Amino acid sequence: MTDSATSDGLRERKRRATRTAITSAARALTSEKGLNGYTVEEVCEAAGISRRTFFNYFPAKEDAIIGHAEDDVPAEVIDEFVAGGADSPAGDISPTLFSDLVRLSLRLAEDMTASEEETRQLIAVVKKEPQLILRIIGVTEQREAQFARDVARREGVTPDHPVVQMAVVLLSTIARKSSMAYFSDGNTRSYRDLLLENITAASLLFSQPFDIPATAAEGRP
Known part of the structure; x- marks a missing residue:
């Protein structure tokens, strides 16, 4: 160095x-x-x-x-994630995208657990000052947009690519659901376990085969 x-x-x-x-x-x-x-x-x-x-x-x-976005996802962690798609041709969704997204989520889960007291403090503050919720929503949207740009950069596609958008929506939703369960009263499970359970459930659901139903027009003789 x-x-x-x-x-x-x-x-x-x-x-x-x-x-x-x-x-x-x-x-x-x-x-x-x-x-x-x-x-x-x-x-x-x-x-x-x-x-x-x-x-x-x-x-x-x-x-x-609310805090700074850069402190939520360290630059070196994102750089490592982006580098994971280097062997895939630009414009092709890399075959390791999902597994690397899971790995990234688990890496960020470690940071979340390490800063658990800060997160609990923020939750308490928002309960005291609920007007902060709208600002948090705005910041969350900005951070999700940046995440989309990071995934797109890794895959060599545009941020509005449907796979990129779905990755952001799914991972963000799973992270929020896991966080809500983790910080709920009486929870005894680790955030990592809750996160993996929800990721596994999503993976099982989307791995099932499906038939695209015919539209009304297509079904007419």
């Missing part, structure tokens, strides 16, 4: 640590005082940063509470 690459890696880790500190402070203050009960300056004091630094990372308190 070159000195430049090492420097870039250290710089990104520092930026990620700063983003995490800001988000943690914003969530803690929201949980304690409510969204309108504190100022950006209080977030800065809790995170040990300047006001200027805060706005270099987030445009508003609401954004700080």
Whole structure:
């Protein structure tokens, strides 16, 4: 690894640590005082940063509470996933796409489990300030659009390719369903087990043969 690459890696880790500190402070203050009960300056004091630094990372308190998309899916994880399709001709859906999507999901599940307390904190904050839900929906749509671009880049197709779109819809839905079950009251199962169970169920369903029903016009003599 070159000195430049090492420097870039250290710089990104520092930026990620700063983003995490800001988000943690914003969530803690929201949980304690409510969204309108504190100022950006209080977030800065809790995170040990300047006001200027805060706005270099987030445009508003609401954004700080939700967190940064890059911290959800590390760039090196996405790069590894994209590289998995290198041996497949551009424009052809690679034969390992599904298995690599599963592997990616499990890798991200490890990160989710590691940051479980932060996720629980966010859930508590949203319950306290439900108006954040619309912002979360918007951010989720942005992240899904980026995921579509990543899958498309791996496969050498456009983001609106039907397989790419279906991959994003299915994986996003499965992840949400698994998360809801994992964070539900009384759950004793691991997120990984719940995720694998739902992926297996989807795989079984879509592996079944089916006949395309004839349309009314096609059925006429």
